[in-house]
Amino acid sequence: MSEDNNKSKMVGKQSVMFQNPPCIIAASSIAGKKEGEGPLGSLFDVIQEDALLGKKTWEEAESELMKEAASKVLQKAGLKNKDIRYLIGGDLLGQLIATSFGIAEMEIPLLGIYGACSTMGEAMSIGAMMVEGGFADRIIAITSSHFAGAEKQFRMPLDYGNQRPYSATWTVTGSGAVIIEDRKFNKNNNEKVVSIKGVTSGKIVDYGLKDSMNMGAAMAPAAYETIKQNFEDFNIKPDYYDKIITGDLGYVGKNILIDLLKEQGYDISGNHMDCGIEIFDKESQDTHAGGSGCGCSAITFTSYILKQLKEGSWKRVLFVPTGALLSQVSFNEGNSVPGIAHAVMVEAE
């Protein structure tokens, strides 16, 4: 019996379909100043005007962002630390500095993960599996990124004079968190329930691109393969979803993704959306190809996307955060930029 149970949750090659879809009961979004000035500005829970958040270093500032996102999501759900079984999260800084230092005080068991900018998708996937599998009643999936911290980690010092190419993206300063809860706790009040129906975990996909300033193009093949796999595993067509939402492909990556899928007979040009494109206004904010970073998909999901689902504008969404798994070392050693994308099927009931 139980073996049957486990078997039936696996779908196709890379997917999981939940029998009792776990619910997203609360979400928080903490954004930086530039993000607050963008098109989604009015939807964020908190906008931090000070890039350093009153701290001395970028790393401390990002840790603080994460701490705020975690406490905010608990506050919105009316829960305490002890109600959360696991924290699943990660960030972009070396050895997950922001995660380790940000949520140290919360004293919740932590599973730290690294999926570059796909971290939110990875955290939600693992979290949903744990909750539905009965290993946790409630978890927090959390991630963050900080523009200055990421520039320091991956690129050049902030004050160094250089020109960013048009294909470059702008790392989002922000942190987003969601609480995923077992269905049986659902209070069944009037509000719409947002649940995770299934997930498709991505493989590492590398089409040999070496330009670290064109991450959209490096990640687009990963998004393409994960989305295609999702369609195949669940035997569905693109119009099953109201929106197919990638994390941070930006303008360059979006076009590539649509081109690649079209070649396989899937037309997503009508319902595709990219968080990196939504979060900034390209013209007035001078962000070139769009936003990026773990925080990009995280705060777009926890503000804009969840709102649309709750209000009933969208019913089914495929949320696909995308990550570029490069490091400064691999880049200097002449390696290409591998990509990864994790798809989470989010639906409003």
Add this chain to the structure above:
Amino acid sequence: MSNDKKGSVSQIVKEQDKQTRNDNYNQYVKQITPKFNMWKNMVKAFLVGGIICTIGQFFINYYMSLGADMELAKLYNTLSLVFLSILLTGLGIYQKLAKFGGAGTLVPITGFANSVAAPAVEYKSEGQVFGIGCKIFTIAGPVILYGIFSSWVLGIIYYILKLLNIVK
């Protein structure tokens, strides 16, 4: 044009050989990625670089008017430009100039000064030794190392040519 693009996308998706697929993909990405207008950039670089050099000339004339000879005035000029560059870097202005001026801000000595000052500002938080000390030359280091190395090589060549009486 759009037919070309279509052709290349199917060569990526349908290609079985990974290396060929990657080559096709790189080519396709090159085609669709927007680039800077080189001529516009060159004009801007010429303008900004020219202004920096004009300021340099102003310093030279000024120091000579105070009684310095050419050699000394040039030295003071270098010091002044480096000082200005570091000041603007610290105030976060040099980055903005460079965004507009590109190579115009990179090539003069001010660009070199910026490449030393910027890491110093960035890594200050990691301490005097492991932060500033270790990382101040992360960008300028190669220029210094290979600059000194090539002068050394040229010095040896010069010495040999001198021994052979080819040069004086």
